Amino acid sequence: MRTKKTKIKFIILLILVGILLFTAAFAIHLTPYDPYEQDLANALAKPSAQHLFGTDRYGRDMLSRVILGAQTTVFSALALVLIISVTGTILGMVGGYFGGKTDDLIMRISDLFLAFPGMVFAIAVAGVLSGGLKSAVIALACISWTKFARLARSQTLTVKEMPYIAAAKLSGCNGMQILLRHIFPNIAGTMIVTAMLDIGTMIMELAGLSFLGLGATPPMAEWGSMMSNGRSMLQTCPWIVIAPGIAMFVTVALFNLLGDTVRDMI
């Protein structure tokens, strides 16, 4: 339903998300201070005019670290969503369309991954791969692709029965062509919306792993690990935890709103 209100919402959100992405991409140039520069004399300073978000225990400016953290968090989440949505969709379409042994195999594998509660598996894999942001991404990718595969598969199964697919087959299109030209355009909408709605979730899960120490590690600026470091000083210096937390909340909220609006439009 593309009402006017929805279109306006979409444009506003798109602009906001654009600003966010721009900030994340060019973070280095936009930070007021160097996020890695330590100033021990000024450590744990309360938020003030000079340091809007205060400083952390090494005297690093929190605002700068939060901005830089956006780059790490947001782009790794985007990469993650890209990987799982593309892989999952392809596997789901192939399985759904061709059926038979291929489909069975794909489904069995995804069942296996689904047998593990998500976080449990992610924690295990991330732990086994000895931490670091890359392993966190791989770990989450391993378990999250199944959602897209299942969705793509069930959508493909429905679309497969449509008369125009039979027509396409009769006019001589082979499997690949049908998949690309007829099936994919029809399921693309749903898949894109699912992917967009997943961005927020992935940001939170990556941050969660980093929080546990399984993802990004210091001195990398990443919201989850920043909050983990600030945990012990929660009572005395809450801004170290709250600043990245609010940044994450705003980011996730923006992506969620955007995803919702896109879904309303389709």
Add this chain to the structure above:
Amino acid sequence: MDKKTDSILEYRNVDIHYGKKQVIENVSLAMKQGEILGIVGESGSGKSTLIRAAMGLLGEGGAVTQGQILYQGTNATIDMTQIRGEEMRRLRGAEIGMIFQNAGASLCPIRTIEEQLYEAVLEHESISKGEIRDRAQELFEQLRFTNGDQILKSYPFEFSGGMNQRVGIVLAMVLRPRLLLADEPTSALDVTVQLQVLREMKKLRDLYGTSIVLVTHNIGVVNYLADHVAVMHQGKLVEYGTKEEVLNHPQDAYTKKLIGSVLHLKRS
């Protein structure tokens, strides 16, 4: 506004809108007690909307924007467009009943017929479940079903279309409403079953004196059952009179087309 009427149901200059869209324009008709009124028209002519308005069942965005729908209750005349909440609820089912085109869908799929029967009756009268069952059995017998008990213990999805319609009729009649609004009660049935169900409805009217409004797109149905006929076209009432008048001597051009389009089986 003057509310006196000697009809059991009267529409006076009724307009109905869904949001900004007008779906019924200036409809006036009246039916007497004990009558069967047939309302015919194509899909989209507004005939279902017309009777749903009488029970306040217009759905989201729908409202009677002008006119009155007068119902002659046991004590007083009521303007159905003006009452709400508890007042409306008390009339529904007990004094005015409705039969739906797909009676099976009008019942909750995961509850037994019995449960829903008790619920429908106990919302209006406090009588024992045994008595409710007896009443239902009586109705089933009128419709020539002897396995009433089994029917009650079943779920809607276990029945065929025709059976579901019968169940719908029983549920609508169990409280002996004075007025029955039937929204395409036989349209979803096979032709042979249709006739049976119509016969049963006529029988109930003869037995209990219920006034019936029958909405349908099938002229044959109206020919069989109705005393008076109203023809709806694009939200307007284009013809209204006795069955004889409307079917044999139609005045309006649309009515003529409608009647003329009915295929007759000629035995040569």
Add this chain to the structure above:
Amino acid sequence: MRKYIIKRLLQLIPILFGITLLTFVLMHTSSVDAVDMMEQNTGMAWTEEQKDAVREELGLDKSVPVQYLNWVGNMLKGDMGTSYISGQPVLQMFLSRLPMTIYLTITSILLTIALSIPLGILSAVRKNKFTDYFIRILSFIGNSMPGFFMALLLMYLFSLKLGWFPVMGSGQGWKSIVLPTLTLAIAMSAKYTRQIRATVLEELKKEYVVGARARGVREKKILVRSVLKASMLTIVTLLSLSIGSLLGGTAIVESIFMWDGVGKMAVDAILTRDYPVIQVYVVWMAIIYVMVNLVTDIIYHYLDPRIRLQENS
């Protein structure tokens, strides 16, 4: 009904096989040598001979398939290895901490149900009015906040600033469980409320609601007796899907609040590379998860008379 249960139990076997295999493979592809880890943890240097002796003792010198079979064999005997750190048998470690996690999981689910069902229904019935918007905004906030941030915020507000609840640990009776439960319940309720609202709205559009109204049934009764029952199916499905994320999600909350359950045990084990502990955690959580899914599936079948009766015919 019984046939269905048996069928599902049989399907369980290959799944269990897959779980154990995958976990085993996972652990053994780690880039760290187990014995080197043990050496590190003792803080002393070992000679190569000592290490080889330990390897032989642990059976690590045998081929991988043999190791796997040994491991499964031991597991069936109840021996899943010992912790590299504490030397305790890991199965016992797991079982002794499991009750705490289950306790937390149950209270969270109960609180979630108590919150989300009424809020979801209220939101649906008052669609587009103020109540609805308010509830939807709350849900949205809950969905956009990661669990650990919520935990820390709650901790900051209620423990550190107001002092109502203990900051950490499980030792202070019912007070200890409030914040962890609240954290988990808020996150889940945010998701559920939305779903329930959508389900109820869909049910309300159905003909049987109009039918019941036409029969003069009161709105409240329609909601509670028919709509709720019909929505139950979706709600149960939701619950079963979420049990998975809940089982894993306790790990973070347990770590933050120092709640002595299996989640915290696993996180600690990962940080210290205590692989046997990780292994027992992963295998057992997976098994529990699969069993819970099975149970909810059966309940689902039982609730829907359409399926139940079809199975019997």
